[in-house]
Amino acid sequence: MDSILHPIIVAFAWIWVSIYRALTFIGIPEGPGIGWVLSIVILTVLVRFAILPLYIKQTKSMRSMQVLQPEMQKITAKYKGKKDSVSRQRQSEETMALYKKHGASPYASCLPLLVQMPILFALYRVFYSVSQIMDGTYGYDALGPLNAALASDVVDSTVFGVGLSQTLSTTPGIGHKAVFIVLIAFLVGMQFLTMRLSMKKNMAPNPDPNNPMVRSQKTMMYIMPLMFVFTGFIFQMGLLVYMVTTTTFGFFQQVWVNRTMPNPGSPAFEDLLSHREAHFQKWAAPTFESYEKQYAALDGDEEAIASLQSETLASVEKHAGRQHIYRKFPDDWTISEKLGVYRTLALEPWKSIPDEIWMKQLVIAKASKEQVEAARKNRPKKLSREQRMRIAERERVEREAAEKRAQRNAKKSASSSSKGGLTPEEIERRRQQRRKESRNQGKKS
Structure with missing residues (x-):
């Protein structure tokens, strides 16, 4: 995995060292110390801000899909119990038409998450690899500017006396272990509060407490924080600083989402x-x-x-x-x-x-209304009894007139036949021809 993400890891190493050098430029002491700890915090916050647009896009996509749930349920109910291929094809076509109509996509909420994960994992690997770079056991001699000398300064930096490369098991003294325990407890608490904010405040309530999804969400709200208890015991202090920073950022990010773009019905x-x-x-x-x-x-x-x-x-x-x-x-x-x-x-x-989703619904509603109005205008009007009688009378008169014209034409044809079979048109043509010849002879004489 490191070989695949190596360019991203090197880029983060450059940014990390640049932040450290900027801190020393404004007066933070060089070498091991608070400068490297602050640079971890600042880099983590900058990365989280950089991927915030992706998170917002993911949140909006999830909201769009949730707005469609009532119509999606209608389609599902319409084809409930129908397992034949034709019904499945029609259900799929109606579902895709619904997505297209509302400009939504079931995959839109997944793509931002897929982009975020490599970024966060690469950032994690930067901090994790520091001690290996110092010992010379890493797969590369350095990560950009982060060489063995700088890695040694990072390892010798401390948080309340605890080195950034130390773990709970390798930290000597009760006081130093207490620092680990306090940070792990803070990490677990922030993770629990973040998930509680998301599930209790930003999800539509389900009336059935025994619903499998509801029960799964409640389980995850307690299981996920407990996972940080176990990982916290094996994390180095530098990684723990990173995890505390990103979890704290995630908490305030969830507070902001709840206040600006919550899920409908929550x-x-x-x-x-x-x-x-x-x-x-x-x-x-x-x-x-x-x-x-x-x-x-x-x-x-x-x-x-x-x-x-x-x-x-x-x-x-x-x-x-x-x-x-x-x-x-x-x-x-x-x-x-x-x-x-x-x-x-x-x-x-x-x-x-x-908001933006509301505007899309307005546009769709307006277009549907215009289609209904156009169909209503083009629909034939229902005629009254008097109108139908007038139309019938007009059609009767036109039919009788057509019959009379046909009778007259038949009489003319019979008369033509008695004169040698010439039609009225042929008789007129010959008459005009004779007149033309007479005029020509008169001119010659």
Whole structure:
């Protein structure tokens, strides 16, 4: 694995040493000491911030999939018990059509995670390899600038008197072991709180406590922290500093997610929904009431109405941006349509947080409405009894007229036959030919 991730590991080594040198530049003492400990913390935080966009993308993808769950369940129920190949094919086609309609993908939430894992593992290997580089037992002589001399300085650095290369079993003295125990307890506690925040606040409650998924989640909430107890006993202090830093970052990251992009149906979602609804409507409700009074007073003046709508939209969008309401409407939406959306948010109870997913649902709903209207306009209208009678009478008159024309044509054909079988058209052609010949002879004479 190290050979595959070696370029990433070397890159992290360069960044780590660069951070250390930047710390010494601002006054941190060189050599073994606090500079290397702080550089581990700073590097870990920088990496977690760098992969934060991937985490956000993963979270949004998971939310999009959760929004589709009601429709997914309808498709599943529709084909429940049907095992034939045709039914399975249709179920797959309807499912993929649903994904395409909402712009979602079942794999979108997995890809960011697959990118994050090599990065975090490579960072872990940088810290893990320090003592091996110092001893000369690592597969390479150095990791970029991190040579044996610098690795020796890292190993000799301490946290509350405990060397970065020491483990709980190799640390002498009760006081130094207590440092390990305190950090392990802190690590386990932060991991437990992070998972509890995720499962209790950011997941929709399940009414069935015996549901296998619910029971599995509760088990994981206790098993995962216990795993850190065992790994903490074998971790070097440098790795423990890294794990404490990344777990603490993960805790605050989960707090931020709960407050900004919680999963639909979760307690955190309901709290954020009610908070943003009250905050927006406090300002927007009287604004739109005033707008409607001004609109009515203009009495159909199109130019003045257009000016009022533009001014109102600019003011509403300014406040909406401050209150985290998604404002990227499609380009083909009119000012009136945008104001209608904001008016609904201002005067009616919210059903969803107005974010990117909410906007996608609005666009889909508008497109569906337009399709229904177009189908309604193209649908033949139901005729009244009087209309049907008039149409029938008109068709009868047209039919009788056609029959009379056919009879007249038949009489003309019979008359032509009695004159030698010439048709009326042929008789007229010959007459015109004779007249033309007579005129030509007159000109010659």
